[in-house]
Amino acid sequence: xxxxxxxxxxxxxxxxxxxxxxxxxxxxxxxxxxxxxxxxxxxxxxxxxxxxxxxxxxxxxxxxxxxxxxxxxxxxxxxxxxxxxxxxxxxxxxxxxxxxxxxxxxxxxxxxxxxxxxxxxxxxxxxxxxxxxxxxxxxxxxxxxxxxxxxxxxxxxxxxxxxxxxxxxxxxxxxxxxxx
Amino acid sequence: xxxxxxxxxxxxxxxxxxxxxxxxxxxxxxxxxxxxxxxxxxxxxxxxxxxxxxxxxxxxxxxxxxxxxxxxxxxxxxxxxxxxxxxxxxxxxxxxxxxxxxxxxxxxxxxxxxxxxxxxxxxxxxxxxxxxxxxxxxxxxxxxxxxxxxxxxxxxxxxxxxxxxxxxxxxxxxxxxxxxxxxxxxxxxxxxxxxxxxxxxxxxxxxxxxxxxxxxxxxxxxxxxxxxxxxxxxxxxxxxxxxxxxxxxxxxxxxxxxxxxxxxxxxxxxxxxxxxxxxxxxxxxxxxxxxxxxxxxxxxxxxxxxxxxxxxxxxxxxxxxxxxxxxxxxxxxxxxxxxxxxxxxxxxxxxxxxxxxxxxxxxxx
Numbered sequence: 001x002x003x004x005x006x007x008x009x010x011x012x013x014x015x016x017x018x019x020x021x022x023x024x025x026x027x028x029x030x031x032x033x034x035x036x037x038x039x040x041x042x043x044x045x046x047x048x049x050x051x052x053x054x055x056x057x058x059x060x061x062x063x064x065x066x067x068x069x070x071x072x073x074x075x076x077x078x079x080x081x082x083x084x085x086x087x088x089x090x091x092x093x094x095x096x097x098x099x100x101x102x103x104x105x106x107x108x109x110x111x112x113x114x115x116x117x118x119x120x121x122x123x124x125x126x127x128x129x130x131x132x133x134x135x136x137x138x139x140x141x142x143x144x145x146x147x148x149x150x151x152x153x154x155x156x157x158x159x160x161x162x163x164x165x166x167x168x169x170x171x172x173x174x175x176x177x178x179x180x
Numbered sequence: 181x182x183x184x185x186x187x188x189x190x191x192x193x194x195x196x197x198x199x200x201x202x203x204x205x206x207x208x209x210x211x212x213x214x215x216x217x218x219x220x221x222x223x224x225x226x227x228x229x230x231x232x233x234x235x236x237x238x239x240x241x242x243x244x245x246x247x248x249x250x251x252x253x254x255x256x257x258x259x260x261x262x263x264x265x266x267x268x269x270x271x272x273x274x275x276x277x278x279x280x281x282x283x284x285x286x287x288x289x290x291x292x293x294x295x296x297x298x299x300x301x302x303x304x305x306x307x308x309x310x311x312x313x314x315x316x317x318x319x320x321x322x323x324x325x326x327x328x329x330x331x332x333x334x335x336x337x338x339x340x341x342x343x344x345x346x347x348x349x350x351x352x353x354x355x356x357x358x359x360x361x362x363x364x365x366x367x368x369x370x371x372x373x374x375x376x377x378x379x380x381x382x383x384x385x386x387x388x389x390x391x392x393x394x395x396x397x398x399x400x401x402x403x404x405x406x407x408x409x410x411x412x413x414x415x416x417x418x419x420x421x422x423x424x425x426x427x428x429x430x431x432x433x434x435x436x437x438x439x440x441x442x443x444x445x446x447x448x449x450x451x452x453x454x455x456x457x458x459x460x461x462x463x464x465x466x467x468x469x470x471x472x473x474x475x476x477x478x479x480x481x482x483x484x485x486x487x488x489x490x491x492x493x494x495x496x497x498x499x500x501x502x503x504x505x506x507x508x509x510x511x512x513x514x515x516x517x518x519x520x521x522x523x524x525x526x527x528x529x530x531x532x533x534x535x536x537x538x539x540x541x542x543x544x545x
Contacts, residue, residue, distance in 0.1 A: 065472045105478045107424075108490045135480035136490040139522055175526040176495030 006036050013042055017049045023056065034063075034070035041074060044083055045093040058100040065104075073103070111136060115173055122166045127156050130170065139174045143167065182361075183275035183330060183392065184238060185293075187212045191219035191243040194297035199335060200242050203295075206334045219243025223272075223292030231467060233284055236291035237275050240331070243294055245269065249302035250309060253324060254286070255517060259484055261524040261532035263450070263515050264539025265319055265354075266309070268302055270337055271295045271326035276358060277391040279468035280419055285460040287325065295335055303344055310350055316536070317543040320345075323356025323377070330359055338364050346371035352543045356416070358393040360402035366409050375412035375447055378403055380437065382429035385421055388473045396433065400440050407445060414542075418452035418517055422489040422497050423476035430497070431504045443509030448542050451501060452517035453494045454479065455486040491523075498527045513541060 007028065014024045027035055038059070042052055059070045066073070073079065082095045102109045112132065119130045131142040143160065147153035160167070172178075188207055190200045192215055204213050216222050219241045225232035253265040272294040273287050283291075309318060322328045322341070332338045338355060345353040346369065353374045355365075365376065378399040381389075386396055394402070403413045415437065417430065454477055456464065464474055477489035488494055498516065505512050515538060516524055524532040533541065 061475050064470065065475045067472070105480075105490075107493055108478050108480065111490070111492050133491070136492060137480045137482040137488075139491045139495070139526065174492055175522075176492040176497075176499060178492065178496075 010039050019049055023053055037071035037074045046089040047093050051093050051097055054097055055100055058104045062103050118170050122163050125159050141171045141174055185211050185240050186238040189214050189216045189222045189241045192217055193244055194242050197297035199297040203334050223290040223294050225291055233291050240293045242297050244298050245296035250305045260518050261521045262535040264535035267324040268320050268322050269325055270299045270322050274327045275330050276393045279389040279464050279471045284463045317350045317540055319352045319354055319539055319543050321354035321356055327357050328355035329357040329361045332361050332364050336364055342368045342370050342374050345373040360394040360398045362402045362406050365406050370411050375414055376406045377414035379416045382433045384429055385473055388471055400437055404440055412447045414447045416450045418450055419454035420497055421454050421473050421477050422493050426497055427500045430501050434504050438508050448513040450515050450517050451498055453488050455488045457486055461487055495526050
């Protein structure tokens with residue numbers, strides 16, 4: 001793609017989406033292949049402004065941490081699948097941001113997956129909900145009970161008691177007692 | 181002195197101070213020395229600089245401190261299991277430039293390097309502290325808002341401090357540094373009342389993030405030197421950065437340390453995870469856009485408004501380092517910095533002591 005064409009298309013996209021100037025400057029400061037790859041992504045998935053800003057930040061951080069270019073990150077197979085997929089553009093835009101989060105926080109995502117698998121494995125009855133801290137930013141495990149009437153409440157409390165060992169294991173995992 | 185200065189600004193009211201005289205005669209001839217009416221103005225960020233914080237690190241202001249010298253550790257909080265550390269502010273800001281440094285946010289409004297010519301007034305505050313709680317011991321350090329030894333070849337403040345503390349039974353001085361500038365210390369007898377501590381990081385973190393500091397091996401070698409001269413030594417593994425190879429690298433660092441310094445002669449080792457407010461992180465990312473260590477630990481926002489590695493990852497790294505240390509030094513006093521009581525319990529399997537009790541334990545060894 002011609003350098004001048006890319007820049008004029010970036011400026012047009014930014015104007016249409018009312019992208020704040022600071023983000024436009026960051027975009028234009030990227031290497032030629034990075035800004036072109038980002039433009040292709042933004043146009044193809046019809047990213048909203050907020051999604052674009054989030055994606056740009058995640059891409060910059062992944063690229064720096066992994067010693068790769070932004071174009072290289074966008075060329076990864078899991079990202080290409082989303083870019084070239086057949087679903088709706090808004091749906092794929094959402095998937096892109098989610099996939100970038102996975103790439104930015106791979107160990108966090110794996111740990112959350114393991115914890116969720118453990119929770120599902122407990123097969124707790126409806127009415128009991130195990131809530132993990134947001135982004136595992138603390139070690140607090142919350143257990144919510146929703147009951148209508150004393151009998152149901154008692155039944156749910158008994159269920160928690162029966163699953164105490166499993167719940168304890170999840171609490172320990174939150175404190176690092178597992179491979180991360 | 182390894183740090184380059186452009187100018188030394190001496191506040192008029194400090195013109196005849198011993199510190200001003202020492203500095204004026206010790207700085208390199210190409211460094212301009214000027215007198216200014218108010219050092220506080222000179223310490224402010226300069227307009228028009230692309231990176232005012234970096235520019236301020238080349239401007240040393242000798243001035244009078246108007247606020248008390250002694251304060252509680254700024255990292256201390258009821259939310260955390262703290263160590264009872266007290267801070268003696270003899271200087272502010274640091275000529276080194278670690279990309280994660282909290283001073284980038286903490287002293288952003290007055291980033292000029294400051295040394296306080298009236299630091300002897302701190303001794304009155306220390307006298308009052310010592311008398312305030314007979315029977316208690318206090319650990320007092322100068323390395324929180326500045327590196328304790330970075331300018332010591334110019335200022336020689338350490339000599340007066342070491343001499344003062346040498347005569348105090350219930351006060352322990354901690355000089356915290358990332359340098360190997362221990363020349364002045366080697367000429368003094370601390371009488372067991374001064375501890376020199378080093379922040380240690382693996383080479384990978386040092387090379388990526390700890391700009392203009394001494395290499396880890398040089399810090400450990402300097403520690404060996406002061407130990408032989410009669411000082412106590414301690415080490416801060418802080419900030420721990422939970423990058424993917426961290427467990428291996430910190431383990432290797434600990435082995436290297438214990439190969440040079442016998443663990444039974446180390447007073448304590450502290451651990452603290454990298455933590456940054458979002459504002460600090462933004463400043464650090466802007467100033468050091470190419471430092472991957474600022475992103476390597478998968479930091480997320482916690483309840484106290486700081487970003488740290490997500491909890492299981494951080495706890496696991498603490499536990500792994502603890503195990504590595506205790507393999508060779510089962511009785512090593514260890515503590516966590518800026519972590520909650522529940523984190524302390526997870527890592528050590530016990531309820532944390534009160535700040536006063538932990539402080540006493542660290543002073544006593």
